[in-house]
Amino acid sequence: MLRISARQAGYRSLRRTSCLLRGSLPECQGASCETARDIAIPQKRLSYTTVPQSYAQLNRREARYRDTENFLAALQQRSTIRETLRKWELDNPQVGEFAVAASLPPGDLPNNIFKSQALGSMREARQMGDAEDGEFAVEEPDFADGAISAPTDHLRPGTLIELRLSDSRIPLLGIILGRFHGVYYFITNGGQLAADEGIPSVLFSVADFATPAEMQSLVDFIPKDRFVHPHEVVHSYQPSIQLCAPLQNKINRFYAEANLFHQNNMTALSAANKMLSHPTEFSTMSLHQITHTLLPNKADREGSYDPAMLYAVHIALMNDEANSFRPLNKIHAARHVSYLYRISPASSTRIIYKVRTQVREILEALGTKGKSGEKSTFANNSLWRFILKARRVIRESRARRAWTDHGTLVPHFDHYKTFQNWTKEDKEYIHFIELWVGSHVHRESILHGFGSSILRLTQMYQPAKQLNAATGWAFLQELGWIPSWELPTRHTSPLPGATVQSGGGYIRPSPGPFSESMREDIAANRRRDWGPLQAYCIDAPSTTLLDDAVSIERTDTPGEYWIHAHIADPAAFIDPKSRLADYAAIMSQDHFIPGYRCSMFPPDFYDEVVMNKFSLDKDRPCLTFSTKLNEEGEVLDVQVQPGTLQNITFLTPHDVDAFCLPIRVTPEPAGTSKLVVGPEQKYPAGVHRNMTRLSDLSGAEKEDLQTMHRLLTAVDAARLRRGAIPQSRSSRSIRVMFDGNGSPAPSRAEDASSWSGDPAIEVAFDERKDGTLVGMAMMLAGESAAKWCSRRQIPVPFHAQPGALRNPEGLRALGDQIRALTDSGAPVPMTLWQAFDREAGPTAQSVDPSPIIPQGLEMYAKVTSPLRRLADCIVTGRSTLPRRPPPSPAPTAPTPLPPLTLSRAQGARPWLYQALFRAWKFGEADLPPRFRFVVSKVYGSLLRGELDYMGFSALLRKPDMEGVSLMADVKDGDVFEVEICDVNVYSCHVFVRALRKA
Known part of the structure; x- marks a missing residue:
C-alpha cells in the first residue's frame, strides 16, 4: 500500500474536475461517476436581495452560533473517544496518512471527479486483462531513444520507471532494485519498497538512474534467501525512512526538475495538440521527435535532451484533456522501447x-x-x-x-x-x-x-x-x-500506416509505380547457378508465396555435408531509398489474423512482381545460407552466396513428416480439444500447386531427406546439451469461415449497406511437432546467418533474449524440470511454463549477437521469410556485403520509427470469446456445465485463474464467491468448481461463479 497525505489527496481530488459538473449529470454507470447530491448537501444560492430584517436578528444569529461553538468545545473536552484517538495518534507516528488500494476490476473506471486518487501496490496495479496465456506477447525490436532506455533494455537494476496505475491518473515513479526468486523489487517516490512478479505497464524509463552503490543498502535489506510473496513485502518488509531517504530524495529531485521545466515551458507544451496533429490523419511520433518539434532550442550540442526535459514533455502529453496522445507502448503490452505516441488528427x-x-x-x-x-x-x-x-x-x-x-x-x-x-x-x-x-x-x-x-x-x-x-x-x-x-x-491496437476498413481488411496508400522502386540485380555477377542440385520446397499445397527451400550437398570428405537453406532474395532488386522500401518499413512485417490480412508489401506488388520473380521456383534468384556439418552435428563452416535454383521439388509437410518423423510430438491435450460454432461449411475446390508425392521420389532423393534429417537431429541433440528446452506445448489454432463456403475472409457485396453474417469459428488444440526437418533446417540457417554477419562485423538485427542472460542458472533449473517431464511423457504444467517464460523474458532485436539460451543457440538472426518480414529482408540484403562495410548501403530504407505490429495471437483473441459466448449463451456448441478453476492471481476483490477448458482464463469476483469462501482465505493455486456467469466479447473477459471449493 502506498502512503499519501490526506491534504495531498484532497488537493488531487479537486484537480481537473470534469466539465460535466456544469450541467446535470446522467447516471454514467460506465464512467463510474457520482452526482454531486450523492456526496454533498446541496446549498441554496444566496440572493443579493435577501437581507436580515434587523440588526437584532443578526445579533441573535451570531449569539446562537457562539453558543454552538462553546457547546462543541465543551463536548470535545469531555469526550473520552477523542482522548483515546489522540493517544492512539501519539502512539502511531503515521499521523495524517492513510493507505488505499488500487485494484479496479476489468472494465471499471475510476471516479476522478469527487474521489481522491488511489495509489495501490505494484502487484494490484497490473492490467489483469493484458496477458492471457502469453497472448499479448509482442516481439518488437529494441531501439533506444536518446537518454531514455527501452522497457526491454531490459529494465535493468537502477532504471527509473514511471507507471500509470490502472485506476489512477497520478504517475508513480520507482527505481528497479533487482529481481530475486522471480520477484521484482522497486523503491518508489513515496519511500515504499514494492514488489511484483512482473513489470507493470511502463510508459517512461531512464536507464542507470541509480548506481549500484546507491542501491546496495536497500538490496541488502531485500530477503534473498527465499521467495517472498509481493503482498508480504508490502506489509512486512518495509525499510526504515533513513534507508529509503537517499533514493527517495533523488527521485523527488528528478520530478521537481521535470515539473519546473514543465512550468517554465508551459506555453510551448500546452500547444502540443495544435503543433503536432495532422489535419485529418492519425500520426505516430517518438518522444524525442515530439520534444524536438516543441522545444527545438532545448537540445544539447549532440541533439539529445535531458531525461527530466523528456519526462516533462511526457507529462504534458499524458495530461492532454482530449486524450490526443496515446502511448503505443502501453497498448502493445508495454514492450515497445521508444515511447511512441499515436496522435489524433x-x-x-x-x-x-x-x-x-x-x-x-x-x-x-x-x-x-x-x-x-x-x-x-x-x-x-x-x-x-x-x-x-x-x-x-x-x-x-x-x-x-x-x-x-x-x-x-x-x-x-x-x-x-x-x-x-x-x-x-x-x-x-x-x-x-x-x-x-x-x-x-x-x-x-x-x-x-x-x-x-x-x-x-x-x-x-x-x-x-x-x-x-x-x-x-x-x-x-x-x-x-x-x-x-x-x-x-x-x-x-492500430497498425502504423494502415486504416481499418470496417468489415474488411486494411487500407494503405499505394507507393506508386513499382518499376520506379526496382533496381538491377546487385548480385548478378556473383550468382551461383546451382544446376542439378536437388532442392526441396516443403510447404502446404495452398501456399503460393514460397520463401525457402532446403538441399544437401556431399563433400569430398566422408561424413561431412553442406546443408543449404535457399531463401528468396527480394533485397537484391528493391531500391533501399525507394517509396516501396519506405512502405515496407512502416509495417515491418505481414500482419495476419484469421479473417484479415495486412501485408508488408502492397497486394498488387505480390501479384505483379513477387509471384513472378521472387517466390521460389525454377530460374528464380535465391540467397543460400550454407552450413557444413559432420555426423556428430558439429558446425564446421558457414557460407552465404547468391544463386539461382534450377531443380526444385515441391513436397507437403505432411508427407515429409511421415517419412522423416519429428523428434518430439506433443499430442492434443486430454479432454475437449475443439470448439466449433456456426453453420456447417461447404468448401469449394481450391487452387493448389502441383505437388510431388513421396512415392514419386527416387531412391537418391529419399536418401537426401533421410541424411538431412539425421544430421539435423544430431544438431538438435547438441543444442539440448547446451541447455535448449524442448517446446512441448500444444498450440491453439483459430479458423474463421464466412458465407457458408469456408471463405477465410468476409466478402463485401457491391452494395455497401450489406454485411456478411456471423462466421463459423473453430478453436482447436493441435499436436505440437518439435524437431521437424524443415523447422530444424530453418533454425540452422538463422544461426549460420548470425555467425556469418558477426564474424564479418556486418550490422544486422540479431535476435536476442536479454532476460535469459540475467539468471541463466535459474533458467536452466526450470528447463531441467521441463525436460524431465517431457522425457517421461508427462504433461508440463502451465504454471511451470509461465515461470519459465517469466525467467526467459521477451525476445527483442539487438545490434550485438547474444546467446539464445532456451533454444541452445550461440546467436541467431531471422532470415527465412524476407517476403513477409522486414528484418529478414535486411539480413539477407546485408549478408552479401563485404567485410567491414561502410554504413551507407542498406537493402531496405531504415524506418524513422521502430516498427510496431499487432501479434497474430493478440489480434485473434476476440474470436475465442465470440466462440465461447455463442456456445454458452446460444448453445451453438456443447460446453461442460461446470469447470475447474485454478487460482493464478489474487487481487483485492478479484481472483484470476485458469479454466480446464480450451486454455481460457477467467475472473472470479468477490460477490460470486458468497457462501463458498472468503476472499481473505484464498491463495494462489486454490481450486474452485465454477460455472460461467458472463462473457464479454469486447473486453475479452470470462466471469465465473463459484459453486464449491475443491
Missing part, C-alpha cells in the same frame, strides 16, 4: 470538443426545463437529432436481431442490410463513439463520460449493467457502422 480533437459542448447543452436543458420542452429546446442541437435518428435505427435493427449486454448482438448467419443515410454531422458523432471504444483511451479520459451520456440519452440501453465502452461497441453494431463480428483489437 485535429479533426478528431475538434469533434471531441464539439461533442462536449453538445452533451453539456442537452444535459443543462434537461436539468432546467425537463422533457416537456425538449422539442423546442433541442431543435438546433445536432447531437440530439443524431440521437433521435439512432433510436429509430436501433429499433429497426432489433426487429431483426436482439441486443445483448455482452458487447455484441445475437448471432445472425445471413447477409443483412444496414442503414446508410447518415449526414456529415451524424458521421462525426459516430466517429466520436469510434474514438471512445476503439482507441484504447485511458481510464480517466473525458471520452468515457460523454460516451456513456450519449448512450443513456438514446434510452435504448436501460437494461445494461454498465454504459461503458463494451455497450458503445454494441451501439456501433446496431447502427450498422461495424458488423457484429468485427474485432475490437483491430481498432484499439
Whole structure:
C-alpha cells in the first residue's frame, strides 16, 4: 500500500474536475461517476436581495452560533473517544496518512471527479486483462531513444520507471532494485519498497538512474534467501525512512526538475495538440521527435535532451484533456522501447470538443426545463437529432436481431442490410463513439463520460449493467457502422500506416509505380547457378508465396555435408531509398489474423512482381545460407552466396513428416480439444500447386531427406546439451469461415449497406511437432546467418533474449524440470511454463549477437521469410556485403520509427470469446456445465485463474464467491468448481461463479 497525505489527496481530488459538473449529470454507470447530491448537501444560492430584517436578528444569529461553538468545545473536552484517538495518534507516528488500494476490476473506471486518487501496490496495479496465456506477447525490436532506455533494455537494476496505475491518473515513479526468486523489487517516490512478479505497464524509463552503490543498502535489506510473496513485502518488509531517504530524495529531485521545466515551458507544451496533429490523419511520433518539434532550442550540442526535459514533455502529453496522445507502448503490452505516441488528427480533437459542448447543452436543458420542452429546446442541437435518428435505427435493427449486454448482438448467419443515410454531422458523432471504444483511451479520459451520456440519452440501453465502452461497441453494431463480428483489437491496437476498413481488411496508400522502386540485380555477377542440385520446397499445397527451400550437398570428405537453406532474395532488386522500401518499413512485417490480412508489401506488388520473380521456383534468384556439418552435428563452416535454383521439388509437410518423423510430438491435450460454432461449411475446390508425392521420389532423393534429417537431429541433440528446452506445448489454432463456403475472409457485396453474417469459428488444440526437418533446417540457417554477419562485423538485427542472460542458472533449473517431464511423457504444467517464460523474458532485436539460451543457440538472426518480414529482408540484403562495410548501403530504407505490429495471437483473441459466448449463451456448441478453476492471481476483490477448458482464463469476483469462501482465505493455486456467469466479447473477459471449493 502506498502512503499519501490526506491534504495531498484532497488537493488531487479537486484537480481537473470534469466539465460535466456544469450541467446535470446522467447516471454514467460506465464512467463510474457520482452526482454531486450523492456526496454533498446541496446549498441554496444566496440572493443579493435577501437581507436580515434587523440588526437584532443578526445579533441573535451570531449569539446562537457562539453558543454552538462553546457547546462543541465543551463536548470535545469531555469526550473520552477523542482522548483515546489522540493517544492512539501519539502512539502511531503515521499521523495524517492513510493507505488505499488500487485494484479496479476489468472494465471499471475510476471516479476522478469527487474521489481522491488511489495509489495501490505494484502487484494490484497490473492490467489483469493484458496477458492471457502469453497472448499479448509482442516481439518488437529494441531501439533506444536518446537518454531514455527501452522497457526491454531490459529494465535493468537502477532504471527509473514511471507507471500509470490502472485506476489512477497520478504517475508513480520507482527505481528497479533487482529481481530475486522471480520477484521484482522497486523503491518508489513515496519511500515504499514494492514488489511484483512482473513489470507493470511502463510508459517512461531512464536507464542507470541509480548506481549500484546507491542501491546496495536497500538490496541488502531485500530477503534473498527465499521467495517472498509481493503482498508480504508490502506489509512486512518495509525499510526504515533513513534507508529509503537517499533514493527517495533523488527521485523527488528528478520530478521537481521535470515539473519546473514543465512550468517554465508551459506555453510551448500546452500547444502540443495544435503543433503536432495532422489535419485529418492519425500520426505516430517518438518522444524525442515530439520534444524536438516543441522545444527545438532545448537540445544539447549532440541533439539529445535531458531525461527530466523528456519526462516533462511526457507529462504534458499524458495530461492532454482530449486524450490526443496515446502511448503505443502501453497498448502493445508495454514492450515497445521508444515511447511512441499515436496522435489524433485535429479533426478528431475538434469533434471531441464539439461533442462536449453538445452533451453539456442537452444535459443543462434537461436539468432546467425537463422533457416537456425538449422539442423546442433541442431543435438546433445536432447531437440530439443524431440521437433521435439512432433510436429509430436501433429499433429497426432489433426487429431483426436482439441486443445483448455482452458487447455484441445475437448471432445472425445471413447477409443483412444496414442503414446508410447518415449526414456529415451524424458521421462525426459516430466517429466520436469510434474514438471512445476503439482507441484504447485511458481510464480517466473525458471520452468515457460523454460516451456513456450519449448512450443513456438514446434510452435504448436501460437494461445494461454498465454504459461503458463494451455497450458503445454494441451501439456501433446496431447502427450498422461495424458488423457484429468485427474485432475490437483491430481498432484499439492500430497498425502504423494502415486504416481499418470496417468489415474488411486494411487500407494503405499505394507507393506508386513499382518499376520506379526496382533496381538491377546487385548480385548478378556473383550468382551461383546451382544446376542439378536437388532442392526441396516443403510447404502446404495452398501456399503460393514460397520463401525457402532446403538441399544437401556431399563433400569430398566422408561424413561431412553442406546443408543449404535457399531463401528468396527480394533485397537484391528493391531500391533501399525507394517509396516501396519506405512502405515496407512502416509495417515491418505481414500482419495476419484469421479473417484479415495486412501485408508488408502492397497486394498488387505480390501479384505483379513477387509471384513472378521472387517466390521460389525454377530460374528464380535465391540467397543460400550454407552450413557444413559432420555426423556428430558439429558446425564446421558457414557460407552465404547468391544463386539461382534450377531443380526444385515441391513436397507437403505432411508427407515429409511421415517419412522423416519429428523428434518430439506433443499430442492434443486430454479432454475437449475443439470448439466449433456456426453453420456447417461447404468448401469449394481450391487452387493448389502441383505437388510431388513421396512415392514419386527416387531412391537418391529419399536418401537426401533421410541424411538431412539425421544430421539435423544430431544438431538438435547438441543444442539440448547446451541447455535448449524442448517446446512441448500444444498450440491453439483459430479458423474463421464466412458465407457458408469456408471463405477465410468476409466478402463485401457491391452494395455497401450489406454485411456478411456471423462466421463459423473453430478453436482447436493441435499436436505440437518439435524437431521437424524443415523447422530444424530453418533454425540452422538463422544461426549460420548470425555467425556469418558477426564474424564479418556486418550490422544486422540479431535476435536476442536479454532476460535469459540475467539468471541463466535459474533458467536452466526450470528447463531441467521441463525436460524431465517431457522425457517421461508427462504433461508440463502451465504454471511451470509461465515461470519459465517469466525467467526467459521477451525476445527483442539487438545490434550485438547474444546467446539464445532456451533454444541452445550461440546467436541467431531471422532470415527465412524476407517476403513477409522486414528484418529478414535486411539480413539477407546485408549478408552479401563485404567485410567491414561502410554504413551507407542498406537493402531496405531504415524506418524513422521502430516498427510496431499487432501479434497474430493478440489480434485473434476476440474470436475465442465470440466462440465461447455463442456456445454458452446460444448453445451453438456443447460446453461442460461446470469447470475447474485454478487460482493464478489474487487481487483485492478479484481472483484470476485458469479454466480446464480450451486454455481460457477467467475472473472470479468477490460477490460470486458468497457462501463458498472468503476472499481473505484464498491463495494462489486454490481450486474452485465454477460455472460461467458472463462473457464479454469486447473486453475479452470470462466471469465465473463459484459453486464449491475443491
